[in-house]
Every structure is written in structure tokens, then in C-alpha cells.
Amino acid sequence: QVQLQESGPGLVKPSQTLSLTCTVSGASIGSGSYYWSWIRQPAGKGLEWIGRIYTSGSTNYNPSLESRVTISVDTSKNQFSLKLSSVTAADTAVYYCASSTVIGGGWLDPWGQGTQVTVSS
């Protein structure tokens, strides 16, 4: 079955760019069968969908973050990545990657275990 694992720096300085990678196993990221999403959750708060990418490279982003977000895919490494620019303390959160099937109804399953990112100088 599909498994996802996030990785990247746990500490980012304000105004810099947050960069995370999600490594996919159990499925080919280039198969065209899935959307690959990023979601975040500040401590003690709810879930915020950041954006997603399809194998073709087409993306959808949360309008509230769109100006700062880039999601890309690397089929050779079976990974997809998140870049969030000009970060502030408000971007401190646990970041999750997740997948959804193209032919399904957009439910997110499975999820990675999540990675904590703290924005601080």
C-alpha cells in the first residue's frame, strides 16, 4: 500500500523559505493515479490544506497561501516537495503530506506521519 514520509529542516528563520520533501513508497508518483497534497496544523489548531500536485505538474493551491507556495514533483526520486517562501512565526506547524486518488472523491488517504517545522530566529 502507499506510504508517505515527510522530511526537511525542523527550524527555519523568519523571511526564509521552508522546504519539505515527501517520499512515496508503494506507488509510482508518476503513475497518474494520484494527487499529492500538503496539509499543515499549528499546535492546538485545526487542519489547513496547502495545495496539491498531479503527475503532469498541474497544481492547485489554497488561495490564502498561493502567493508563497510552490509544490513540485520529482518522478525520478518518487518524491514531491513543498516550498513556502517568506515564512513567519504563523507558519510554525506540523506539516503533513497525503495522497488522494484521481478517480476517487478527493478524500485524503494515506497521510505521512507529519514533521514539525518551527519558524524562529
Next chain:
Amino acid sequence: DIQMTQSPSSLSASVGDRVTITCRASQSISTFLNWYQQKPGKAPKLLIYAASSLQSGVPSKFSGSGSGTDFTLTIGSLQPEDFATYYCQQSYSIPTFGQGTRLQIK
């Protein structure tokens, strides 16, 4: 954006109780509604998809219903492992989540 509103925000119940959580969409989303369970320090887990379909491996005491703008998640005979936070999510358009319902032991 489609706004998702859950009620209640928190709920206290006892082992053995049956509880219902409601999720309302700001516009019709047909049955593009999914429910997740999240325990502290863990990733959300899909329980119900397409409003009423039970995800594989999820106990049948979890059930979902609704269409259009109003949806419910019902949990029968609560057990200690069911006390968690529950989120709805619409997948009709750009995904959005409800604010969550924290289910606590009374």
C-alpha cells in the same frame, strides 16, 4: 472557498454512549464529504468517505450520512480509543476542513 462548520466544537461523553457530530457546508457539496479521526501526536485517519462509505478497516460503529450542505458522523458505543478529535473535509472543490470536534471522556 467553501466553509465547513462543525458542531459542537467539543463534546463530553461516557464509555458506551452514542454521539453525533454535525458538519455544515456553506454551499451544496453533494456527497463530497469525508471524516477523519485524529489522536494527539498522530496524523489524521480517514474514517468515512463520500459522506457515508466506511473506509476499509474502520469499525462499523462509525457511520456517516447527509448530502448537500448537512452531514453527520455518528459513533456508536464509545470506547476509550474513540476519544479523539474529529474533522470533516469537503472535496467538492479546493479542499477545506471543519474546525474539528474534540470528543472527551466525561
